Structure formats: C-alpha cells, structure tokens
Amino acid sequence: MSEEIKTLTISVYTENNIGLLNRISAIFQRRHINIESLTTSQSEIENVNRFVIVVNITETQAKKIVGQIEKQVEVIKAYYHDDHETIYxxxxxxxxxxxxxxxxxxxxxxxxxxxxxxxxxxxxxxxxxxxxxxxxxxxxxxxxxxxxxxxxxxSGRIAVTKDEMKITELLAEIKN
Structure with missing residues (x-):
C-alpha cells in the first residue's frame, strides 16, 4: 500500500546566510519535488530566520527532506506539520x-x-x-x-503551529 501524499508545511529555523536558500531548494530539486510556496522572514528569535515551505509529499519523504535540510551548517532546526497542526x-x-x-x-x-x-x-x-x-x-x-x-x-503561506515548538529552549541549550 502506497503512502498518502499530503500538503505539508516545513518550518526551517536558520542563521541568515547567503546561499542557504539555493542549497535548501536544491534538496527539493534533487528529489523532483515542487515547492508550492516558500516564505522567509525573521523568526520570533533575534538573528534567526524562518523558512516556511509548502510541499505535497508523503510523510516518509518529509522526514528524509527535514533530515537533509538539518545537515546544512546554518540550519538550527527543521520541522514538518500537516494542515491540521498549523494555523496558516x-x-x-x-x-x-x-x-x-x-x-x-x-x-x-x-x-x-x-x-x-x-x-x-x-x-x-x-x-x-x-x-x-x-x-x-x-x-x-x-x-x-x-x-x-x-x-x-x-504571497507564500505563513504559518504557526497549534502546538508549541520548542525552538526557544533548543536555542538556549545550544548557546550554553
């Protein structure tokens, strides 16, 4: 039985570095996955940007892509959520x-x-x-x-999750 393709929102917390957008989009390009929308802005944390990427993929693909994105040096953390878990x-x-x-x-x-x-x-x-x-x-x-x-x-989608994302605590741990 094949896995269901869903609309998923991928949130990526990053340092603001030149070339990162190209490297992140290349991860999707290599897998022949179309990005439905992409928005980037300052996040709730000073000096940390947030990408909001919307794609139609399976959860298995999302897990692999999030793993690949997190391998980028400037990426702090990446998450994926379905439409029921976000307000957008x-x-x-x-x-x-x-x-x-x-x-x-x-x-x-x-x-x-x-x-x-x-x-x-x-x-x-x-x-x-x-x-x-x-x-x-x-x-x-x-x-x-x-x-x-x-x-x-x-514009592209902007989204927040219904549940708390523990990014602030994660950053505090990294800084210590």
Whole structure:
C-alpha cells in the first residue's frame, strides 16, 4: 500500500546566510519535488530566520527532506506539520482600473462579501488586499477576473503551529 501524499508545511529555523536558500531548494530539486510556496522572514528569535515551505509529499519523504535540510551548517532546526497542526494564511493584492470601482456596483459587493480591504485609490487604479486561505483568494481572483485585473500577486503561506515548538529552549541549550 502506497503512502498518502499530503500538503505539508516545513518550518526551517536558520542563521541568515547567503546561499542557504539555493542549497535548501536544491534538496527539493534533487528529489523532483515542487515547492508550492516558500516564505522567509525573521523568526520570533533575534538573528534567526524562518523558512516556511509548502510541499505535497508523503510523510516518509518529509522526514528524509527535514533530515537533509538539518545537515546544512546554518540550519538550527527543521520541522514538518500537516494542515491540521498549523494555523496558516496567505495574502494577495489586486490592481484594478479605478473607473470600475464606481461604474460596476458588483465590485463593491465583492469587496464587502470577501472581507477585502481597499489599500489605495487614485484616478487610474485601485488596489485591494485580501488575506486568507488559498481557495478563498482563488475564488476572489475568479470573480474579479471578469472585470479585468491589471496586476495580481499572492504571497507564500505563513504559518504557526497549534502546538508549541520548542525552538526557544533548543536555542538556549545550544548557546550554553
């Protein structure tokens, strides 16, 4: 019986070093695994960055990949979690012609119903911002596409775990 492919979120705590992103992405490339989204930012710990990588793989593959990632010198710790173990969201922005905001009452309804925020309005265009699950963003994109989208961008997933991750204690042990 083959193992189930799941959407997994891999969190990697690292030092902020040049070239690390290339080496981490090469681990996935060698295994022919597509990265669905990748976000990197400062973590809750000073001078420690966090990668949030979303992939569709089996748990066996995830264990191997996390092990490979942890072999990188700058990596402090890596974890993987399924969607039930995380709280996650994505953000997006839409740029749309301004006249539509006033000429198409349906757009105002879409904005209200989807909990979308107007970021800016000028004579040429307006910009909308939405945070939520990918399927919510895609549904909004489909609705707005009818009116013409000048530009669209979506972030990668950002996520926190429901359970505590013991990274702070781990770092304290390493420093001692």
């Amino acid at each position: 969201t994505e953000s997006c922005m839409f740029k749309i012609k301004s006249n539509l905001l006033f000429d198409e009452p349906q757009i105002q309804n879409i904005i209200k119903e989807s909990n979308t925020r107007i970021v800016t309005v000028n004579k040429e265009f307006f910009v909308l911002e939405k945070s939520g699950r990918r399927h919510e963003i895609e549904a909004l994109r489909k609705e707005l596409n009818v009116f013409g989208i000048m530009q669209f961008v979506r």
